Each structure stands twice: as structure tokens, then as C-alpha cells.
Amino acid sequence: xxxxxxxxxxxxxxxxxxHWMLEEVGVxxxxxxxxxxxxxxxxxxxLALNPMGKVPTIVHRxxxxxxxxxVCAYLADAFxxxxxxPALDDPRRGTYLRWLFFAAGCGEPALLDKVSPRxxxxxxxxxxxxxxxxxxxxxxxxxxxxxxxxxxxxSAADVYVGSLIGWGMMVKSIEPRPxxxxxxKRLDERPAMQRVNQQCxxxxxxxxxxx
Ligand SMILES: N[C@@H](CCC(=O)N[C@@H](CS)C(=O)NCC(=O)O)C(=O)O
Numbered sequence: 680x681x682x683x684x685x686x687x688x689x690x691x692x693x694x695x696x697x698h699w700m701l702e703e704v705g706v707x708x709x710x711x712x713x714x715x716x717x718x719x720x721x722x723x724x725x726l727a728l729n730p731m732g733k734v735p736t737i738v739h740r741x742x743x744x745x746x747x748x749x750v751c752a753y754l755a756d757a758f759x760x761x762x763x764x765p766a767l768d769d770p771r772r773g774t775y776l777r778w779l780f781f782a783a784g785c786g787e788p789a790l791l792d793k794v795s796p797r798x799x800x801x802x803x804x805x806x807x808x809x810x811x812x813x814x815x816x817x818x819x820x821x822x823x824x825x826x827x828x829x830x831x832x833x834s835a836a837d838v839y840v841g842s843l844i845g846w847g848m849m850v851k852s853i854e855p856r857p858x859x860x861x862x863x864k865r866l867d868e869r870p871a872m873q874r875v876n877q878q879c880x881x882x883x884x885x886x887x888x889x890x
Contacts, residue, residue, distance in 0.1 A: 684708040687725065687736040689715055690879035690886070696747040696842045697735035697754075698879070700835060702871035704754050704761045708737075710878075714886055748783035748839050752776075755835035763835045771829055778821045778828050779836045782843045789814040790843065793852040815853065818844065822862045833869075841866040 686701060686708050688694025694713070701708045713720045713734050720732040729736040729745045736745045737753075744753045755764035765771040785808035792800070793811050803810045821828055821840060828836040845863045847853030866872060 682740060685711055685738045687711045687713050687720075687728070687738075688734045688882075689713045689720075690882040692734050693747045693842075694734040695875065695879060696839060697737060697750040699842070699872055699875045700751045700754050700763075700838045702874050703763060703833075703835075703838060703869075704758045705871075706758055706761075710882070712882055712885060716886075746783070747842070748779055751835040751839050752779060763833070763838075765829070765832075765834070771832075775829060775834055775836050779839055781817065781821070782836075782840045785809075785814055786818055786840070786843045786847075790847045790850075790852040794850055818853075819856060819858050823858055825858070825862060826865055837866065 684701065684706065686694070686697055688698055688710060689712070692715075698710075713725070719725060720734065725736075726732055728738065728743050731745065733745065735747055735750055736743060737750055738744075739753075739757065744750050752764070755761065759766070765775050789808040789811050800806065808814050818840070822844075824830075827833045828840055841862065844853060844859050845866065848855055848859060848863060853859060
């Protein structure tokens with residue numbers, strides 16, 4: 680059973696979230712590039728790992744972890760020396776888990792519905808995220824006063840929440856409120872984020888090569 684982490688990713692995908700998390704953790708990993716255009720994510724070998732055929736997918740010590748938010752939580756706990764999650768007995772763990780789960784369970788579907796609205800949306804009391812406006816207000820409250828979700832401590836919650844906010848502003852499903860812009864800028868300046876962006880440029884070049 681290998682201790683090395685394998686990350687299955689595509690440079691322009693949610694795989695970026697797990698990739699950034701790995702760089703923040705600072706442990707060795709190798710990348711398996713997934714080419715959506717060539718359908719490698721639907722190959723039998725990949726579907727055996729992740730029946731959804733989606734990235735990110737990681738394998739560590741023989742265990743598969745999928746879902747970007749779960750990958751962030753898993754890596755933070757597997758490598759506590761990186762200091763990216765409050766310990767189990769730290770009261771801040773509640774805040775950490777709350778916003779990590781909120782961003783994945785409410786933030787992501789709300790932003791997707793904003794850019795591609797449903798024809799017949801369910802009533803807000805039965806839809807998990809309530810309403811788009813409530814989600815945006817909640818997200819803003821999560822990063823205020825900041826500078827991070829846990830105040831002064833950067834954590835895996837910021838990797839996920841920050842990725843969602845950054846993507847949301849890019850696709851214009853989040854308006855660039857000053858708090859969102861300042862938070863995204865702070866995260867963009869992190870060396871781990873810059874390393875990932877450089878690596879992703881190279882991975883995107885690799886995908887363009889005829890193969
Ligand atoms: N719920 C998953 C969603 C992952 C996902 O949808 N990934 C997209 C890329 S952003 C993907 O792999 N799409 C390829 C496909 O579905 O064919 C997560 O949060 O990680």
C-alpha cells in the first residue's frame with residue numbers, strides 16, 4: 680500500500696481545489712492528468728476508482744477520496760502538522776466544519792443555479808440552500824471580519840470557500856463585493872496557489888498536445 684498520494688485532475692476543473700490543498704499541505708504527490716475530451720474520466724480503470732467519473736479524485740494509502748470538500752477535510756486531518764484544521768477538541772472545529780460543508784452543500788448548488796437557473800425550482804423552504812441571496816449573505820458573514828474563515832488562522836475551509844468565491848466571481852454568479860474581492864486577492868497571493876496555477880498552465884499545455 681503506497682503512502683504516496685495520487686491526484687487525478689484536470690487543470691480547469693474542481694481538481695484545482697484538491698491540487699491547491701495538496702500544495703498547502705506540502706507533502707509529495709503525483710498527478711494523473713485526466714483528459715475530458717478523450718474521455719479518460721469514463722475509462723473502466725478510472726470508473727473503478729470513482730464511479731462518477733469526476734475529478735478531483737485522490738488515492739492515499741489504498742483509499743479513494745472524492746468530493747473536493749471531503750478531499751480538503753481528509754488531507755487536513757491526515758497531515759495535522761500542516762495546521763490546516765482545528766484539532767478534534769478545539770471549539771473552532773465547529774466553525775471550520777460548518778463553513779466547509781455549507782460551501783459544498785449550499786454554496787455550490789446556489790451559484791450553479793444562478794448561472795443555469797432551473798425551470799421549475801422547488802420552494803426555498805425545501806431547497807437545502809434556501810435562496811441565493813441568503814447564501815451570499817451567509818458566505819460574506821463567514822469571511823468577515825476575516826482575514827480567514829477562522830479569523831487569523833488559514834485553514835482547509837478557506838481552500839474550499841475561497842475556491843468557490845473565486846470561481847463564483849469569475850463566472851459572475853457572485854457580485855464582486857469588497858469583502859469577496861479582498862478575500863480572493865489574499866488567497867491568490869498565497870505561494871501554494873501560485874505554484875498550482877503555474878503547474879496548471881503546464882498541464883493545460885500537455886492536454887493540447889496530440890496524443
Ligand atoms: N461533487 C464533485 C463534483 C466534481 C465535478 O463535477 N467535477 C467535474 C469537473 S469540475 C468533472 O469531473 N466533470 C467531468 C464529467 O462529469 O464528465 C466535487 O465536489 O468534487
